Amino acid sequence: MEIYLHVPYCRQKCRYCDFASFPHAESTQRAYVDAVLTEAASQAAKLPHSIMETAYLGGGTPSILPPELLTRLLEGITAHFPLAPGAEFTSEANPGTLTHEWLDAALNCGINRLSMGMQAAQPALLKMLGRIHDFTQVQQSVELARHAGFQHISLDLMFGLPGQTVSMWRETLEKALSLNPEHLSCYGLIPEEGTPLYRDLQTGQLTLPDEDDERRMYDLTLDLLAQAGFQQYEISNFARLGCECRHNIGYWQQVPYIGLGVSAASYLPAKNGMCRLTNPRTLPAYLRMVQSQDDSLREREFVSKTDGRFETLMLGLRMTRGVSESEFQERHGVSLDALYGEKLREFEHEGLLQHKTDRWSLTRRGMDVQNAILVELTRSEEHTSELQSRQYLVCRLLLEK
Numbered sequence: 001m002e003i004y005l006h007v008p009y010c011r012q013k014c015r016y017c018d019f020a021s022f023p024h025a026e027s028t029q030r031a032y033v034d035a036v037l038t039e040a041a042s043q044a045a046k047l048p049h050s051i052m053e054t055a056y057l058g059g060g061t062p063s064i065l066p067p068e069l070l071t072r073l074l075e076g077i078t079a080h081f082p083l084a085p086g087a088e089f090t091s092e093a094n095p096g097t098l099t100h101e102w103l104d105a106a107l108n109c110g111i112n113r114l115s116m117g118m119q120a121a122q123p124a125l126l127k128m129l130g131r132i133h134d135f136t137q138v139q140q141s142v143e144l145a146r147h148a149g150f151q152h153i154s155l156d157l158m159f160g161l162p163g164q165t166v167s168m169w170r171e172t173l174e175k176a177l178s179l180n181p182e183h184l185s186c187y188g189l190i191p192e193e194g195t196p197l198y199r200d201l202q203t204g205q206l207t208l209p210d211e212d213d214e215r216r217m218y219d220l221t222l223d224l225l226a227q228a229g230f231q232q233y234e235i236s237n238f239a240r241l242g243c244e245c246r247h248n249i250g251y252w253q254q255v256p257y258i259g260l261g262v263s264a265a266s267y268l269p270a271k272n273g274m275c276r277l278t279n280p281r282t283l284p285a286y287l288r289m290v291q292s293q294d295d296s297l298r299e300r301e302f303v304s305k306t307d308g309r310f311e312t313l314m315l316g317l318r319m320t321r322g323v324s325e326s327e328f329q330e331r332h333g334v335s336l337d338a339l340y341g342e343k344l345r346e347f348e349h350e351g352l353l354q355h356k357t358d359r360w361s362l363t364r365r366g367m368d369v370q371n372a373i374l375v376e377l378t379r380s381e382e383h384t385s386e387l388q389s390r391q392y393l394v395c396r397l398l399l400e401k
Contacts (some may be wrong), residue, residue, distance in 0.1 A: 001047075001050050001051065001052055001081075001256055001257065001258065002052065002053060002054045002055070002056070002247055002250045002251075002255055002256070002257035002258070003052045003054075003055045003056070003077070003081055003258045003259075003260065003262070004055075004056045004058060004247075004257060004258070004259045004260070004262065004264055004265075005036065005055070005056070005057045005058070005062075005256065005261055006020065006058055006059065006100065006259070006261030006262055006263060006264040006337070007023070007057060007058070007059040007060045007061070007062040007065060007258050007261065008021050008022060008032075008058065008059060008060045008073070008261065008262045008263070008271040008283065009019050009022070009023075009029065009059065009061060009065070010022070010023060010059065010060055010061045010064070010094075011061065011064060011094075011097065011132055012130060012132050013130065013202075014130040014131060015128070015129055015130035015195060015196040015197045015317065016129055016130070016189065016191070016195055016197040016198075017130075017192075017195065018192035018193075018194060018195055019030055019059075019060070019085035020060075020262050020263030020281045021059060021060040021061075022283070026066075027160045028303065029065065029066070029069055029285065030069065031081075031287065032261075032283065032287075033065075033069050033072055033076075035287050035290040035291075036073060036077075036260050036288065037072075037073070037076040037077070037080075038290050039260050039261070039279075040076065040077050040080045040081065040260055042290075042293065043080075043258055043266075044081060045267075047258070048283045050081055050258070051081075051082055051083070052078075052081045052082065052083050052084060052086050052087055053088075053090075053246070053250070054087060054088045054089070054090075054246050054250060055077075055081075055087065055090070055110075055247070056089075056090045056091075057074075057089075057090065057092065057249045058091075058092050059092055060091070060095055061090075061093070061094045062091050062092055062093065063091070063093035063094055063098050063102055063375065064094075064097050065102075065166065067101045067102050067104070067105035068105075070105050070106065070109065071105050071109055074106075074110065074111070074137050075109060075110035077260070077361075078109070078110065080157070080257070083110055085108070085133065088112065088113055088245075088246045088247055088320045089110045089111045089112050089113065089150075089155075090111070090113040090114070090115055090245065090247055091106055091111045091113070091114060091115070092114075092115045092116075092117070093114050093115070093116050093117075093141070093145075094116065094117050094132070094133065095116055095118065095133040095137040095138040095140075095141040096132060096133040098136040098141045098144050098145065099144075100144065103144065103145060103149075103150070104148060107149055107150070112150070112152060112326050113150070113152040113153075113154070113245075114150050114152070114153050114154065115144050115153075115155075115156065115183075115185070115245075116138065116141060116142070116145075116154070116155050116156065116296070117131075117155075117156045118135075118151065118155045118156060118157055118172075118176060119131055119156060119157060119158045120139045120157070120158060120161065120164070120172050120190050121168075121171050121172040121175040121176075122164075122168055122170075122171070122172070123135075124163065124381075125161055125163065125164060125168070127160075128161070128162060128163065128197075128206070129197070130196070130197075135175060138155075139178060139179060139180070142179045142181070142212055148278040150324070150387070151182075152182050152183070152243060153179075153182060153183070154181060154182065154183035154184065154185060154245065155176050155179070155181045155183075155184055155185070155362035156185045156187065157172055157173070157176055157184060157185065157186045157187070158186075158187050158188075158189055159172075159186060159187075159188055159214065159217040159218065159221070160188040160189045160208060160209055160214040161189050161208075161209075162197075162200075162201065162206035162207055162208055162209075163206070163207075163243050163270045164209060164217075165202055165209070165213070165218050166213055166217055166220065169217045169220060170220060170224070171222075172237060173186075173220070173221065173224050173225070174224075177224075177225075177228050178249075179204050182239065182240050182243035182353065183237070183238070183239045183240070183243050183244070183245060184225065184230065184237075184238045184239075185236055185237050185238075185391065186218075186236055186237075186238065187236050188214065188218070188236075189208070190391070191208075198383075215368060216333070218368070221238075222364065225238045231243075232320055233249075233319060233320050233321070234248070234249075234252065234318050234319050234320065235318050238357070245397070247308035249319075249370060251315070252315040252318055252319055253315070253316075254267070254274075254308075254311060254312060254315065254318070254331075256268050256269060256274075259278075259279065259391060260279075261279065262279060262280065262281065262283055262286045263279055263280070263281045263287070263313070264278075264279050264281070265277065265278045265279070265288075266278075267303075270302060272305055273302060273304065273305065273308065274302075274303040274308065275300060275301065275302055275303065276299055276300075276301045276303060277298045277299065277301075278298060278299040278301075279298055280297055280298075283355055285297065305332070308331075308332065309328075309332050309334070309339065310378060312331060312332065312338075313340070313374070313377065314374055315374070316328075316363065317360075317362055317374070318370070319361075320361060320362075321359065321361060322359040322360050322361025322362070323336065323359060323360050323361070324336070324358050324359050325358045325359070326358050326379065327358070330400040336360065340377050342379065343376055343377050343379075344360055344377075347366065347376075349374055351365055351366075352364055352365055352366035352369065352373055353366055353373070356368075375379055
């Protein structure tokens, strides 16, 4: 079992962000932490004896919580959901918000992995994104975390940004590598409707790089990180040997998880399948749900057999290890070949998929056109249009984590 905790507070909302986050408000933080602990107690009563193999504190910006509130939150959560020996416990953090006191509190509560949002190395790009830090603060934050005792640090980077060139992306990658992280997440920008960045793109104030340049950025990522000793284990994620994010791998392998806090989603066993439950996206609605103990305020979605098969394929093909035929058969009671065999072999012939032993995985060329491949594969299933839209929704949900 995995657990995700959402801290929705930020000093300033980024211009590309459509996640459930809002400006820093000290007056509501204690009430929010108390509500999350109340929700945790309720969930623990329904799932007794649950042991957490991984935990993830996301946001928002968890590193702006006062150390005493962070301690209260994490000690309360682990009292309800004990961590397994050797568990991975990640917290997101923004450069410029870390302090000695926060880092010490995090370590004392079991956090052993930090994920920092560096995003870019150039001040102009950071300003355009609405970020509140510069690269010097990234350096200082990494040094502070190392001094505190953190041995596993991940940096988030973004390519395909308005005004970003291939040479600027190279500089971002090289500066990130100079900090010796154990893990890098390199995401292509997805402009989200309703955000300030999206509006600027729609009105022509900003312009995205063309597709060829964006592909060059991705190819450069693969080459440069491989040369630096990083292994790609998922389309956007790269790690030194043994430093992959176990929590995110759990999402891609459809491991059940509990989500606590505003907008947090859970993926739990239900009668004849799995159910995805999503908490309200606003703080007042979330507090009302917890106080009234009204589970009907959560969005509920039963994951049908067809949906489950599609998610196994979609999420499995995001990983470089691909989809196991035997594991698919065991999970779904039907073979990959029976559902998708003709299309899989067609894409293998075109050099977009490869089949080794028991696994199907994307080739390097296939990763460039993953969306198109999935659209074609889902033509073998019923409810094709729903499955194609589901690809975006599920990936969007996991990126919020």
